[in-house]
Amino acid sequence: MTNQAFKDTDICTTQAFEKIDNSKGKIFRTKFEYKDPKKKGKVRTMLARTNVRKNLKGKGSFDPKEYGLRRVYDMALARKNKDENCYRHINSNIEYLKIRGTEHNVFKCSTLVNYFYGETENIKCPMCNTKIK
Ligand SMILES: [Zn+2]
Numbered sequence: 001m002t003n004q005a006f007k008d009t010d011i012c013t014t015q016a017f018e019k020i021d022n023s024k025g026k027i028f029r030t031k032f033e034y035k036d037p038k039k040k041g042k043v044r045t046m047l048a049r050t051n052v053r054k055n056l057k058g059k060g061s062f063d064p065k066e067y068g069l070r071r072v073y074d075m076a077l078a079r080k081n082k083d084e085n086c087y088r089h090i091n092s093n094i095e096y097l098k099i100r101g102t103e104h105n106v107f108k109c110s111t112l113v114n115y116f117y118g119e120t121e122n123i124k125c126p127m128c129n130t131k132i133k
Helices: 013-021 075-081 109-117
Strands: 028-033 043-049 070-074 087-090 094-099 102-107
Touching: 013 028, 013 070, 013 094, 013 102, 043 075, 043 087, 070 075, 102 109
Parallel strands: none
Antiparallel strands: 028 043, 028 094, 043 070, 070 087, 094 102
């Protein structure tokens, strides 16, 4: 793999979550691998949006962001379940995001650091600048 394997539209997990956070309710498509060990290797495709408040109950003190998750409204479930129980979480295994007409391949910050810098210390993600090690 060379640097040319990356496209201008390629982004890291942090940037993908920023795009979702700033999507202002626009519908987007995403893919991410399940974290549930029973579904290991399985990829979930989702048509989703943020900024939906309908039937959102029992929010409590759980802040998805603290767990590296994003709570979204699953559009396919909304159609099927008539807007009941349609909130799902996108996890940090996000690997694809189509938003505002642009397709992005998403790479984990730590993967990018390893790829570009190897096993050096005190390195920031080349895409979002978050310190990884
Ligand atoms: Zn990053």
